Structure formats: structure tokens, C-alpha cells
Amino acid sequence: MARSLDYRDHRRELDQNRYVYAVVSRRARGLSIGVNLNPDKVCNFDCPYCQVDRTTPGGPSRVDVAELAAELQVLLRRANGDLWTRPPFDTVAPDLRRLADIAFAGDGEPTTPPQFPAAARAAREARDRLAPGVPLRLLTNATLFHKDRVRTALAEFDELWCKLDAGTETYFHVVDGTRLPFQRILDNLLLVARERPIVLQSLFLTLDGAGPDDAEIVAWVARMREMVGKGGRIEHVQVYTVARAPSDPRVGTLTQERLLAIAARAREAGLDAAVYD
């Protein structure tokens, strides 16, 4: 069954698919089709700002790629057909009635399941056939780029949007809730950025009322500069803060003024950076 959606409401439980969901977003300037490879809600990070509701149990870990492909094809066909004439889509503003992207972004790290390469291939095929020209994106924490099966599958995507929320090991462990070594993330980002341009996504927040200090921002810029100095290509840096209240009550929103100052620091270092709502 095709999914329903309401552009004013990003809750995915409105949808009945297992893997493919859709939101209309002003930021994406249209319909963004999401692919969730983690219906089990398992992630190798435990970011305090995570929006995934883990108070309710997830589904099975194994990804059924045929089912995923079928769900995606149904939604893409509808987007090419009468989608915008039927409720609730008919309430979407005319300038947002376009397919903006297809993005692997779900309730965990999408590169984790063994079926990731097959799912990426299936999505690419469906995109080529039913939505040529629409970008296929991977939103990832880059923890598994060193694995051959993951690195090979990256070629299916037009854009890689990679998380980099910190500049130091200590803050990385706090803000991304992991004991994985920070250097692994930096090495992985460089590995791929040497092969193709990447987009960095950097979320900054307050924890118990305090945002990252200046030293952390200086270190964050330094990590990116090191990457570029070693031949990595950073196409763009997205600076943003938490959009909706996460489950962790310590987490708060960083001010727009501070976000703008952080993005300015990155630009001073020669990077292309902007703040996103």
C-alpha cells in the first residue's frame, strides 16, 4: 500500500511501509523520499540528540531488499502520477510539489546491515528508471567506510552527507554517544573524500545549557582543514542544531547567532559552509 504523508507532520508512523517513507520539506524544497534500512532501530552511535523513538521496539534486523524496492517503486510511480491531486498531498503548496531527493536516512546507521549494498543498488536502479536526475543521497556517520562492501556501495550514491559533530575525541564521545575512536571517523572521511567530494553535516547543541566552547569549534575547523590539506574534498558543510525535542532532556538548541558564528569560522578557513534551520 502506498504511504500517506502530511507535509506539516514529519511523523513516519503515518506511513505503512516498512522501509520507504516520505516527507515534504521546505528545506529540501519538495518531496523527500527516505529509505530506512534500520527498522530494528539499532545504531552504532547513541547521539543524545537522536530523534528516533527507542522506547518502542523496532522490527526485524534483516532487510528485505525486494520489498524495499517494491515500496520505492510504488512511491516513485505515484510521484510521477496523481500524487499531488490526492489528500493529503493536495494541500501541499504548489512550489513544493516536486520530487527533491531520495535519501538513505533512517532509524540507525544505514551502512550497517549486510543488505546495504543490495539496497543501494536497488534504489539506484529504481531512481534511474523512474526518477532520473533526482539525487540519491546517503546520510551516514562514516563509521564503516573502511569496509570494502560499504565503500564499493558508495558508488551507487550521487551525494554522501557525512556526520562530523566534533573536533576532539572527548567531545565526539559525548555528542555522538560512542566509544569508537574519533580517528577512525576522520580516517574514513579522508579515505572517501580523496576519491570524491563529500558534504559534512555538523550538528551543534547545548548539553545542560552549555554549547561547544571556542576550543571545540577551533578543533572542528582544524580537523576539516587537515582533511583538505591531505587531499580530501569537502564540497559543503551544513551547520545546524536540533530541530525537535529529543528524548534526552539535557539537550537544547544552540542559538542562531552562535550557529552563524560557527559557520563563519569554517568559511574563514576556506570551507563552503552555511547554517540550516
Ligand code: SF4
Ligand atoms: S547516528 Fe543518527 S540514528 Fe544513530 S544515534 Fe546518532 S542521530 Fe540517531
